[in-house]
Amino acid sequence: MKKISLFIVLAMLSALILSACSGSKETSKDEASGGSNSGSGDQIELDFWHFDTGARKDIYGAAIKRFEEKNPNVKVNVVQVPNDDYKQRVIIAMSGGEAPDVFASWGGGWLEEFVKSDKVMDLTEQDIEFDKFIEVALNNSKFDDKIYGLPLGISLYTFFYNKEIFEQNGLEVPKTYSELLSHIEVLKKNDIYPLALANQPKWPGAFYLMYLADRIGGEEVFQNAHRRTGGGFDDEVYVEAGKYIQELVELDAFNPGFNGIPYDSGQARQMMYSDQAAMMLQTGAFVNHVREEFPEFEEKLGVFQFPAVEGGKGNPSNISAGVSPTWSVKKDTKHPELAVALLNELTSVETAQDYVNRSGNVVAIKGVEVEDEYVKTFTEWVNEANSIQFPYDQTLPPELGELHKDTTFELFGLGMTPEEAAEAMEKKAKEILK
Amino acid sequence: MSTQSIIDTESKTKSSKVVSTEKEVRKKRQRKKSTAIFLFLLPALLIYAVFILYPIFSTFNYSFYQWNGLQADKTFVGLDNFKTLLSDPTFWLALKNNLYLVGVSVFVQIPLGLVMALVVLSKIRGKRLLNVLYFLPFLMSAVAIGLLWIFMYDPVKGPINQLLNVVGLESVHWLASSDMAIIAVLIVIVWQFAPMYMILFKASMVGIAEELYEAAEIDGANGRQKFFHVTFPALMPTIVSSSILAVVGSLKTFDMFYVMLGGGSGSATEILGTYMYRQSFINFNMGYGSTIASVMFILALISVIIIQYTNSVRKKRGILE
Numbered sequence: 078m079k080k081i082s083l084f085i086v087l088a089m090l091s092a093l094i095l096s097a098c099s100g101s102k103e104t105s106k107d108e109a110s111g112g113s114n115s116g117s118g119d120q121i122e123l124d125f126w127h128f129d130t131g132a133r134k135d136i137y138g139a140a141i142k143r144f145e146e147k148n149p150n151v152k153v154n155v156v157q158v159p160n161d162d163y164k165q166r167v168i169i170a171m172s173g174g175e176a177p178d179v180f181a182s183w184g185g186g187w188l189e190e191f192v193k194s195d196k197v198m199d200l201t202e203q204d205i206e207f208d209k210f211i212e213v214a215l216n217n218s219k220f221d222d223k224i225y226g227l228p229l230g231i232s233l234y235t236f237f238y239n240k241e242i243f244e245q246n247g248l249e250v251p252k253t254y255s256e257l258l259s260h261i262e263v264l265k266k267n268d269i270y271p272l273a274l275a276n277q278p279k280w281p282g283a284f285y286l287m288y289l290a291d292r293i294g295g296e297e298v299f300q301n302a303h304r305r306t307g308g309g310f311d312d313e314v315y316v317e318a319g320k321y322i323q324e325l326v327e328l329d330a331f332n333p334g335f336n337g338i339p340y341d342s343g344q345a346r347q348m349m350y351s352d353q354a355a356m357m358l359q360t361g362a363f364v365n366h367v368r369e370e371f372p373e374f375e376e377k378l379g380v381f382q383f384p385a386v387e388g389g390k391g392n393p394s395n396i397s398a399g400v401s402p403t404w405s406v407k408k409d410t411k412h413p414e415l416a417v418a419l420l421n422e423l424t425s426v427e428t429a430q431d432y433v434n435r436s437g438n439v440v441a442i443k444g445v446e447v448e449d450e451y452v453k454t455f456t457e458w459v460n461e462a463n464s465i466q467f468p469y470d471q472t473l474p475p476e477l478g479e480l481h482k483d484t485t486f487e488l489f490g491l492g493m494t495p496e497e498a499a500e501a502m503e504k505k506a507k508e509i510l511k
Numbered sequence: 512m513s514t515q516s517i518i519d520t521e522s523k524t525k526s527s528k529v530v531s532t533e534k535e536v537r538k539k540r541q542r543k544k545s546t547a548i549f550l551f552l553l554p555a556l557l558i559y560a561v562f563i564l565y566p567i568f569s570t571f572n573y574s575f576y577q578w579n580g581l582q583a584d585k586t587f588v589g590l591d592n593f594k595t596l597l598s599d600p601t602f603w604l605a606l607k608n609n610l611y612l613v614g615v616s617v618f619v620q621i622p623l624g625l626v627m628a629l630v631v632l633s634k635i636r637g638k639r640l641l642n643v644l645y646f647l648p649f650l651m652s653a654v655a656i657g658l659l660w661i662f663m664y665d666p667v668k669g670p671i672n673q674l675l676n677v678v679g680l681e682s683v684h685w686l687a688s689s690d691m692a693i694i695a696v697l698i699v700i701v702w703q704f705a706p707m708y709m710i711l712f713k714a715s716m717v718g719i720a721e722e723l724y725e726a727a728e729i730d731g732a733n734g735r736q737k738f739f740h741v742t743f744p745a746l747m748p749t750i751v752s753s754s755i756l757a758v759v760g761s762l763k764t765f766d767m768f769y770v771m772l773g774g775g776s777g778s779a780t781e782i783l784g785t786y787m788y789r790q791s792f793i794n795f796n797m798g799y800g801s802t803i804a805s806v807m808f809i810l811a812l813i814s815v816i817i818i819q820y821t822n823s824v825r826k827k828r829g830i831l832e
Contacts, residue, residue, distance in 0.1 A: 194583075333684060336688070490689070
């Protein structure tokens, strides 16, 4: 008995360790059967990993088909892994030297971590037409003046609202923050949740902090804090932004229990679809969700930019957006030319056109015709924007980005004062950003 | 005399020769047997070594390095990671949450499993249905359970809050506030794992000899006395192994917290498993993550040793009495 139970225990313990470490084994097996670099002349295989689903996945599939037709001796093995798992699997694959030849990322701090570890190919000298990319998006994967990734999509963060609810309550699109606050009062009186929020994954709430800081202090605040050029994350602007957030929470501007609602499970979107909530600050992917989940809602759907804060220094045309996906090549690929060619196909005008037509997202590539109504609006905003702010958690080094999301989450949960949150951020920033 | 003794010794040596050859044959047979046993065990041993022992050792090895999980060259830092860990408030918080979990597992899950087993084995009506109902949660995958309960706990439309409202109570933001979130997840874990203990208890209760109960009855024992003096002592080994499973299970748990709270909703609900994941795969601190994993291993090992030791002491005392 004793021995058996001890054995069980040992087995269980090991399972725990395994769960932490087995990944590398799994992937290496995958790779072995995939035979990424069999390189025996006639048939070449390239591994390509990404994290997108739905229409975007199909768009990449079409691009790969075109690539394979142009290069008949090449076969591309596509692996699609959902977001969080994706990050983990790429890390393990990279450390085990079994990384995919071409992989997707969000650029910014996450990609930089791989660049610093010398795992990503420098694309600067490669046969790539860099002029066709929108510069800010390309800069997101540029480190030390070298380009390590090619952007395809730009996902805008903006307010989506229910036009019908606004009409019924005699509301106009708010231009200023105080208008937004008075709208919130009106909507609350009519038993509608003014703002839908699913903050369990923490990034939806972080959008508020990012926009408020930008509207209050301008885009320099973050840049100065990030580059350590005379500013910090304990800047008065961040404290102020934290206060605005907690004011919203105390106003009951959000649906109840928002900090416990995951975004993917869709309860917050449901509130929008069922006219229970009036507005939601979300990524452009919301359009996609509406079309997939509840297409009838599209006729009620409107968009407006984050309103200006009175007395704030920020230019109200400033936009927050994420670049996704950004394509990169691993440094030790056996077929650099082919990998770059695949990159070019994945960012070709044809792919970009397909992407813009079907993904509901703005594209980071010039010379594309936009038909989708939302994408048109978004593209205009991008073109008119004074500056584009990429999300902190993707721009900063991962550990700091994570802390930014944690502290903002605590601000929303009223578990931290704005001063405490700002100080915690600055303390970590001093450790990490030198 | 002397000849006699010579013969004697001769015969002795002869017989001893016979014995030794016999022994050799037996030994040979045994050796053959043990090689056969070894050969049959070999595949399992190999798998065990490659997938279990090796990762354990490499995890311990990584824990001495500062490493982001990617770089080719790791920096050896000795025990620095462990020192950092000891002064890391999040680690202590996570450990505290894990200890909560251990407490709930041992003092809620196991008794609940015992009660469920008693109910299912009792003579009430509908026990077959109950048997199935009780066992269902254990058949579901952790992710499915997590998602199911996220909807159960939904602050607006969740059945639990609607039920509370019907009874006239205020809605509770189950997963939103960190205090409630822990309790909410603990409820789910109890719901998920109590059936496993039920099965264990059921199996060992069926194995208790009917004669013991008959003897107790003859001695005039009532139902309660029968439980405490026959059933309970007979279940002791199961209780011990259940506790080991519960303690180790709660120290190493990860999935339900990850699914329901998104890998630690704020650090207040962090547990060791999610903290390890977060450090290794999100913060790019593979070395530090391995340190956390190693400490989890050591903690689990220590608690198992303690349980085993007290159990053996208890057994010895039982014999002496």
